[in-house]
Amino acid sequence: MSTCTRLAVVLVMLGACSAEQSPPLDVSGVTAYAALPGQAAGVAYFSLQNSTPVAVTLREVSSPEYSSVEMHTTLMDEGIARMTPLDLLTIAGESVVVFAPGGPHLMLMEPVEELATGDEVTLEFHYDYDGDLDGEGPGLLTVRTPLLSR
Amino acid sequence: MAAALAAAAIAVAFLFLWGADGADPEPEFATLLPEPLPLPEFSLSDQHGEPFTRDSLRGQTSLLFFGFTHCPDICPATLQQLSLARKQIAEASPGDPLPAIVLISVDPERDTPGKLDKYVSAFGEDVTGVTGTRESLLPLTSALGIFFERQPLDGGDYTVSHSTAVLVVDGDANFRALFSAPHKTEYFVHDIPLLMAAQ
Numbered sequence: 001m002s003t004c005t006r007l008a009v010v011l012v013m014l015g016a017c018s019a020e021q022s023p024p025l026d027v028s029g030v031t032a033y034a035a036l037p038g039q040a041a042g043v044a045y046f047s048l049q050n051s052t053p054v055a056v057t058l059r060e061v062s063s064p065e066y067s068s069v070e071m072h073t074t075l076m077d078e079g080i081a082r083m084t085p086l087d088l089l090t091i092a093g094e095s096v097v098v099f100a101p102g103g104p105h106l107m108l109m110e111p112v113e114e115l116a117t118g119d120e121v122t123l124e125f126h127y128d129y130d131g132d133l134d135g136e137g138p139g140l141l142t143v144r145t146p147l148l149s150r
Numbered sequence: 151m152a153a154a155l156a157a158a159a160i161a162v163a164f165l166f167l168w169g170a171d172g173a174d175p176e177p178e179f180a181t182l183l184p185e186p187l188p189l190p191e192f193s194l195s196d197q198h199g200e201p202f203t204r205d206s207l208r209g210q211t212s213l214l215f216f217g218f219t220h221c222p223d224i225c226p227a228t229l230q231q232l233s234l235a236r237k238q239i240a241e242a243s244p245g246d247p248l249p250a251i252v253l254i255s256v257d258p259e260r261d262t263p264g265k266l267d268k269y270v271s272a273f274g275e276d277v278t279g280v281t282g283t284r285e286s287l288l289p290l291t292s293a294l295g296i297f298f299e300r301q302p303l304d305g306g307d308y309t310v311s312h313s314t315a316v317l318v319v320d321g322d323a324n325f326r327a328l329f330s331a332p333h334k335t336e337y338f339v340h341d342i343p344l345l346m347a348a349q
Contacts, residue, residue, distance in 0.1 A: 034217070035225060037268030038261075043222040074223050079330055080297050081224050084310040085304070101227035102332050150230045150272050
C-alpha cells in the first residue's frame with residue numbers, strides 16, 4: 001500500500017469518526033415534568049443544537065408513552081403570555097434553539113398508561129434538512145428521560 | 151498621627167465593605183408602586199370552597215399570581231419558582247414571617263375548588279388556590295390591571311392568555327409592588343424580604 005493510499009484510508013476513517021461524533025441534530029438538558037394533578041399535559045424542555053451548516057426542520061416529536069406530543073410556544077407581549085401551537089420548527093445552520101419556560105415547549109398529552117415521577121419516557125424528534133447535505137434524508141433522534149415532579 | 155491615619159484607613163475600608171453610602175439594600179428586581187393601592191372588595195372561593203375575600207389577605211404579605219391549571223408552561227414554572235424562593239428565604243432567616251403564595255385562576259370555568267386543591271398541593275404547603283366566576287374576578291383583575299382572555303384552539307379546546315406578573319400585596323391588603331416576567335427564583339429571594347421589611 002502506497003503512502004498516499006494509506007493517507008487516504010486514514011482520512012476516510014477520520015471523516016467517519018468525525019461524522020459519528022457530531023450528529024447533525026443533538027438534544028441536551030432534557031427536563032420533562034409529569035402532569036400535575038388537574039393538569040391535562042406534562043411538559044418538556046431541552047436544547048436542540050444543529051451542528052450542520054444548513055437549516056434543519058423539526059417536523060414532529062412523538063413518544064410511545066403519550067397519545068400525542070405537541071410543540072407550542074409561549075409568546076410574551078407586554079407581560080401577557082399567549083400560547084400558540086408550532087406546526088414545525090426551523091433551526092438555522094450551526095445554531096441552538098432552547099425550549100424553556102416562557103418560550104417553546106413540548107406538551108406531553110394523554111399518557112397511554114399511568115405515569116409517575118421517576119418513570120422514564122422516550123422523546124422521538126423527527127427532522128429533516130432544508131437543503132441537500134451529502135444525501136442525508138429525514139432523521140430521527142431518540143432520547144429517554146425520567147419524569148420529574150415540580 | 152500614624153495611629154490616626156491607620157484608624158481613618160480602617161474606617162474607610164469598613165465603609166467600603168459595608169456599603170459606600172451606608173444605605174440599606176433595596177429591591178432590585180421588583181417595581182414599587184409610588185403609593186400603595188388598596189385592593190377593592192371581591193368575593194371568590196379558595197380551594198376548600200371557603201370564601202376568599204380582600205380580608206383573607208390581611209395579616210400576611212401575599213404573592214398573587216394569575217394563572218390556570220391547564221397552563222403547562224409559565225404557570226407551573228412561576229409557582230415552582232415562588233415556592234422555591236420561599237423555601238430559600240425561610241432557610242436564610244429562620245423564624246421570620248414568610249409570604250403566602252396565592253394562585254388566582256383566570257380559567258374559573260375549568261378550575262373548580264377541588265381541581266385547584268389537588269393542583270396547588272403540588273407546590274407545598276401554604277399555597278392557596280382561588281377561583282370563582284368570571285364576573286366575580288373582574289373587580290379584582292380590573293383594579294390590578296390583570297389581563298385574561300380565552301384563546302380558541304383546534305378541536306374546540308381553548309387556552310387562556312394572561313398577565314404573568316407576580317403582585318406583592320401587604321398585610322393590609324394593599325398592592326405594593328410587582329415582579330414582571332421573565333421570573334427568576336433569585337429575584338424573589340433577593341427582593342421579597344426587603345419588600346416585607348419595608349412595609
